[in-house]
Amino acid sequence: MEPAKMASPKSAPKDAQVMAQILKDMGITEYEPRVINQMLEFTYRYVTTILEDAKIYSGHAKKSNVDADDVRLAIQCRTDQSFTSPPPRDFLLDIARQKNQTPLPLIKPYSGPRLPPDRYCLTAPNYRLKSLQKKVSSSAGRITVPRLSVGAVSSRPSTPTLGAPAAQAVSMSAKVGTPVSLAGQRFTVQIPSSQAAVKSATPTTPTVQNVLINPSLIGPKNILITTNMVSSQNPSNESNPLKRKHEDDDDYDNL
Amino acid sequence: DRQTLVAVLQFLRRSNLRESEEILRREARLLGDDLGAAALSPAGAGLLGAPGGDADAAGGEALLSRVTTAAATAIGGSAATLLLYSNGFAVGGGVAVEDQPDVSAVLSAYNQQGDPTLYEEYYSGLKHFIECSLDCHRAELSQLFYPLFVHMYLELVYNQHESEAKSFFERFHGDQECYYQDDLRVLSSLTKKEHMKGNETMLDFRTSKFVLRISRDSYQLLKRHLQEKQNNQIWNIVQEHLYIDIFDGMPRSKQQIDAMVGSLAGEAKREANKAKVFFGLLKEPEFDVPLDDEDEEGENEEGKPKKKKPKKDSGGSKSKKQDPNAPPQNRIPLPELKDSDKLDKVMNMKEAARRVRLGPECLPSICFYTFLNAYQGLTAVDITDDSSMIVGGFADSTVRVWSVTPKKLRSVKTAADLSLIDKESDDVLERIMDEKTASELKILYGHSGPVYGTSFSPDRNYLLSCSEDGTVRLWSLQTFTCLVGYKGHNYPVWDTQFSPYGYYFVSGGHDRVARLWATDHYQPLRIFAGHLADVTCTRFHPNSNYIATGSADRTVRLWDVLNGNCVRIFTGHKGPIHSLAFSPNGRFLATGATDGRVLLWDIGHGLMVGELKGHTDTVYALRFSRDGEILASGSMDNTVRLWDAVKAFEDLETDDFTTATGHINLPENSQDLLLGTYMTKSTPVVHLHFTRRNLLLAAGAYSSQ
Numbered sequence A: 001m002e003p004a005k006m007a008s009p010k011s012a013p014k015d016a017q018v019m020a021q022i023l024k025d026m027g028i029t030e031y032e033p034r035v036i037n038q039m040l041e042f043t044y045r046y047v048t049t050i051l052e053d054a055k056i057y058s059g060h061a062k063k064s065n066v067d068a069d070d071v072r073l074a075i076q077c078r079t080d081q082s083f084t085s086p087p088p089r090d091f092l093l094d095i096a097r098q099k100n101q102t103p104l105p106l107i108k109p110y111s112g113p114r115l116p117p118d119r120y121c122l123t124a125p126n127y128r129l130k131s132l133q134k135k136v137s138s139s140a141g142r143i144t145v146p147r148l149s150v151g152a153v154s155s156r157p158s159t160p161t162l163g164a165p166a167a168q169a170v171s172m173s174a175k176v177g178t179p180v181s182l183a184g185q186r187f188t189v190q191i192p193s194s195q196a197a198v199k200s201a202t203p204t205t206p207t208v209q210n211v212l213i214n215p216s217l218i219g220p221k222n223i224l225i226t227t228n229m230v231s232s233q234n235p236s237n238e239s240n241p242l243k244r245k246h247e248d249d250d251d252y253d254n255l
Numbered sequence B: 001d002r003q004t005l006v007a008v009l010q011f012l013r014r015s016n017l018r019e020s021e022e023i024l025r026r027e028a029r030l031l032g033d034d035l036g037a038a039a040l041s042p043a044g045a046g047l048l049g050a051p052g053g054d055a056d057a058a059g060g061e062a063l064l065s066r067v068t069t070a071a072a073t074a075i076g077g078s079a080a081t082l083l084l085y086s087n088g089f090a091v092g093g094g095v096a097v098e099d100q101p102d103v104s105a106v107l108s109a110y111n112q113q114g115d116p117t118l119y120e121e122y123y124s125g126l127k128h129f130i131e132c133s134l135d136c137h138r139a140e141l142s143q144l145f146y147p148l149f150v151h152m153y154l155e156l157v158y159n160q161h162e163s164e165a166k167s168f169f170e171r172f173h174g175d176q177e178c179y180y181q182d183d184l185r186v187l188s189s190l191t192k193k194e195h196m197k198g199n200e201t202m203l204d205f206r207t208s209k210f211v212l213r214i215s216r217d218s219y220q221l222l223k224r225h226l227q228e229k230q231n232n233q234i235w236n237i238v239q240e241h242l243y244i245d246i247f248d249g250m251p252r253s254k255q256q257i258d259a260m261v262g263s264l265a266g267e268a269k270r271e272a273n274k275a276k277v278f279f280g281l282l283k284e285p286e287f288d289v290p291l292d293d294e295d296e297e298g299e300n301e302e303g304k305p306k307k308k309k310p311k312k313d314s315g316g317s318k319s320k321k322q323d324p325n326a327p328p329q330n331r332i333p334l335p336e337l338k339d340s341d342k343l344d345k346v347m348n349m350k351e352a353a354r355r356v357r358l359g360p361e362c363l364p365s366i367c368f369y370t371f372l373n374a375y376q377g378l379t380a381v382d383i384t385d386d387s388s389m390i391v392g393g394f395a396d397s398t399v400r401v402w403s404v405t406p407k408k409l410r411s412v413k414t415a416a417d418l419s420l421i422d423k424e425s426d427d428v429l430e431r432i433m434d435e436k437t438a439s440e441l442k443i444l445y446g447h448s449g450p451v452y453g454t455s456f457s458p459d460r461n462y463l464l465s466c467s468e469d470g471t472v473r474l475w476s477l478q479t480f481t482c483l484v485g486y487k488g489h490n491y492p493v494w495d496t497q498f499s500p501y502g503y504y505f506v507s508g509g510h511d512r513v514a515r516l517w518a519t520d521h522y523q524p525l526r527i528f529a530g531h532l533a534d535v536t537c538t539r540f541h542p543n544s545n546y547i548a549t550g551s552a553d554r555t556v557r558l559w560d561v562l563n564g565n566c567v568r569i570f571t572g573h574k575g576p577i578h579s580l581a582f583s584p585n586g587r588f589l590a591t592g593a594t595d596g597r598v599l600l601w602d603i604g605h606g607l608m609v610g611e612l613k614g615h616t617d618t619v620y621a622l623r624f625s626r627d628g629e630i631l632a633s634g635s636m637d638n639t640v641r642l643w644d645a646v647k648a649f650e651d652l653e654t655d656d657f658t659t660a661t662g663h664i665n666l667p668e669n670s671q672d673l674l675l676g677t678y679m680t681k682s683t684p685v686v687h688l689h690f691t692r693r694n695l696l697l698a699a700g701a702y703s704s705q
Helices: A014-025 A034-060 A068-081 A089-101 A166-176 A215-221 A241-252 B002-014 B018-030 B037-048 B055-075 B077-088 B116-131 B135-158 B162-175 B178-188 B193-198 B200-207 B216-226 B229-241 B254-260 B315-319 B339-353 B645-649 B656-661
Strands: B210-215 B242-247 B297-299 B305-307 B366-371 B378-383 B389-394 B399-403 B441-444 B451-456 B462-467 B471-476 B481-487 B493-498 B504-509 B513-518 B526-529 B535-540 B546-551 B555-560 B566-571 B577-582 B588-593 B598-602 B607-612 B619-624 B630-635 B639-644 B674-679 B687-690 B696-701
Touching: A014 A034, A034 A068, A089 B200, A089 B526, B002 B018, B116 B135, B116 B162, B116 B229, B135 B162, B135 B178, B135 B193, B135 B200, B135 B210, B135 B216, B135 B229, B135 B242, B135 B254, B162 B178, B193 B200, B210 B216, B216 B229, B216 B242, B229 B242, B254 B607, B378 B687, B378 B696, B389 B451, B389 B462, B399 B462, B462 B493, B462 B504, B471 B493, B504 B535, B504 B546, B513 B535, B513 B546, B526 B555, B535 B577, B546 B577, B546 B588, B555 B577, B555 B588, B566 B598, B588 B619, B588 B630, B607 B645, B619 B687, B630 B645, B630 B687, B630 B696, B639 B645
Parallel strands: B210 B242, B366 B696, B378 B451, B451 B493, B493 B535, B577 B619
Antiparallel strands: B297 B305, B378 B389, B389 B399, B399 B441, B451 B462, B462 B471, B471 B481, B493 B504, B504 B513, B513 B526, B535 B546, B546 B555, B555 B566, B577 B588, B588 B598, B598 B607, B619 B630, B630 B639, B639 B674, B687 B696
C-alpha cells in the first residue's frame, strides 16, 4: 500500500486521465492509484444522482426535456442535503457569546464519578430481559424449577447463574424433593440453560434486573444466590420443540 | 422599466447631478412597492459602484441604502429577506464607509468598484508604485500585494466576471510570496460565485478585515499616492477590506515582516494582544509529605525546591507572596483533591527528587515506542503522566491501550463479585481488580471514524478520544467501557485534551471552534469561536485558566476559560499548526506547524521570542522537559530534535518600544540552540513525553517507505 507517483496515463481510459490531471492541478502529487478509481466512482454517482433528480423535477414541471434550470435546482437541493458545511462565522460568534455569558458551574465536592445524567451516558444496559408469563406446565411432574445443586467450595461466583428469590428457592427445593441438607452450606443455584424452563422462577419479578440477594435475607441457611448481568436465562426450551416455537412468537411482546 | 429608472439614477449620479438625482429618487420611492428586491440588489450594487471616494458620495450611498431598505420593507418580508440573504453572508464589518457604519453593514461587501476590465491596470499601477518606492518602505508596502490580490480576485468572481478574473489571476499570482502558494491554489479553483458559497473559510476571509501593520511614514506615502484621482479604486478596496494598524517608528525590514506574516487574516492587531493574562501557576496545596529521608524537598509554585519541615503544612506558603501573574485560586472552579490525588502528588514529589537535571551537557536519553503493523493508521498517541500506559488512536476507529510497565491492565470485577470482597481490607483497591481480565492490551470499540485525538485524565481513571465522526468519547480505564459520548461538533474533531486538574476538557474540530466541556455536562460550557479555519490543536495552560488553540488559518489563539475571550493572537506560521506546548512555568508557548519551524512566544507580552529552524517537515510533537530546560520536537521528517530552552528564553528584550509596537528582532541562533538531532528508522514522530525523571519517551508508527 505505497503511495505511487502519478499513474501512467498511457493505457488509462480518458476519464482516468482527466481525473489524474485534475489531481495534478489541485497540487496533489502523491496518491495511491486507487484514489483515481474512487474519485471516478464518486463523480459517476454524483452526476447520475443529479441527473435523475433533474429528470424528476422536469417531469414535475411537465416539460418535455431536461434543461439547465432543472439541473440547477437538483444541484441546489442535493447540496443542502449531502454537502453541508459548518455554520457561518457570525452564527458561531453569536452562540459563543451566549454560551460564554453563563458562569462556570461550581463543582460539588465528593460526588463520585462526575458523569452527565444517565440518559446522556452510554452506561445503561443495551438489552432488556424478556418478561415471562406464567405458563401452566402441561406435563405434570416435569421439573420446571431451578435445580438446587449442592456445591459448596467449588461453586464459583462467576459462573453465569440465575437468581431466584430466596424464599422460592427454599420452597422449590422442597418440591424437588432432593434430599439436601441446607444447614451450614453454601449453595449456588445453577440453572443449566438446556434444562427446565425457568418461567415459573420469576413470576413475582417480571423483569429480572441484576438482583443481588443480600445474604442477610436468606437467613441462617446461608444460601447465597448470585445473579449476573449476562443472564443465561433462556426461556426457550430445547427439549420441548413445541414450547420453543411458542416462545418465538412472543419475542417482541409488551414489556 | 425598473431597470431604466435605475439606470437613469446611475447616470445622474455619475454625472454628479445630485439634486436631480435626489428628486428622482424621492419620486421613485413613491412608486416604491413595485420595485422588486431582485431588481434592486444588482442595481443597487451597480449604483454604489460609482466612484465613491469622497464624502459626498458616501452620503449619497447612505441615502440610497435607506431607500433600498425602505423599499424592501415596503414590499414585504419575503422580498426583504431575499435582499438580505443575497447580502447576508457579507454582513459583519466588511464595509468601511466610516461615517455610516450601521447602514452600510447591511449592504454587500462587494460593491463593484469600477470597471472590471481595469482591475489589472489598477493592480499593476500599484505594483509599479511600490516597486519604485524607497527601500525602507518597500518591504512594508509589499504586504499589500497579497490581500489586495485576493480581494480583487474574489470581487471579480463574486460579480461574475469570470474571464477577467481568470486573466487577473494568471497575470499576478506568480508575484505573491511563496508561503501563500497553498492559498492561491485553492483560490484558482474558485472561478464561479457558486463555488464561494460552500467555502466557509473564503467567506470568512471576505468578511473579516485583513490586518496589516505599517509604519506611519509608509502609510502616509501610500495614502497620498492612492488618493490621487486615478487610483481611487484601490483606495476604496483598501479601505473596505484591509485594516491598517499604524505604528510610529522605523519601518520594519523584510525579515521582520516575514517572521510575522503568513496567517489567513494578516497579522494581529496590537489591541488583540494587550489583555492581561495570568500565566503564573496555581499554588500547589501544601500537605504533609511522609518523608522517608530527611532531605525531601517540597515544591512551591515557582518550581524551586524549598526546604520544608515535615511538621509544618502551610507555614511555608504563607511566607511567599502571591505571584502577581498567577490567577486567583478560585478564578475557575476546580475539582477538589481526593485522597488518591494526594497519594499521586506524593509519588510525583518523590520522583521529582530523583529527576535528572537536563542541560546542554546532560541530554536526556530517548526511548522510542514504535507501533508496528499500523499500516499508516496510527493517528493519535498519548502517555499518562506517570508513564504507565500508552494509548493509540487508529484510523480503523479503534482505541488501543497498552501498559508500558510490567503491571498489566485489569478491569474491575463485576458487581456480583464485588459484593464478596472484604471492603475493609487495606488492599481493597487491588482486590476490586479482576485478575482474569489482566492483559497488556485493551481494545476499545465505539467510534465510527478514525480517532484523531486521545488524552488520559490526570488521575488515570478516564480516557478521552475524539474522532472524525464528530463525537468525543469518555472511556473508563477501570472497566474499559465507554461511558459518555459528547456530541456537539457535527464535523470531525481534530484534537482533545484533559485539563491538568481533570474534570474539564477541550476539543477542537472542523467547525472552526474549540469547545470546553466538563465530564458531567452533556453540553459544552464554553465555545471559543474566532478562527477562520479548522482548529487543529488544543492545549490547556498548566494553570487550567487558559486554552491555546492552533488552527489551519495559521494563527494560534489563547482563550480565557472564565469568559471565553480571545486574549492573544499569535501569527507567524506559514502552515496549519499541529503542535503546541506550554513551558512548565507557564510563561512561554512553543508552536509547531507544517512549515517545519518551531516558534516560541512570550505569553505575558504577546510577542514572538524565538524561531527554531531545522526540521524539514511538519512538526507533530513538542514537549518541554519537566523543569523547562529542554524543548524536544518531533517531526514527520523522522527526527527528534532537542533545543536549549533556557538559552532561548534568556535575555529577552522587552523594552517599551518592543512591547508597544510588537517589533521583534529575532536572532538567527537556531544552530546554537540545537542540542541534538536523532533520526528514527523511517518512523515519523507523533508524540513526545518526558517522564517524571526526565527520560524522553517518543512514539510513532513505522512506515515502510
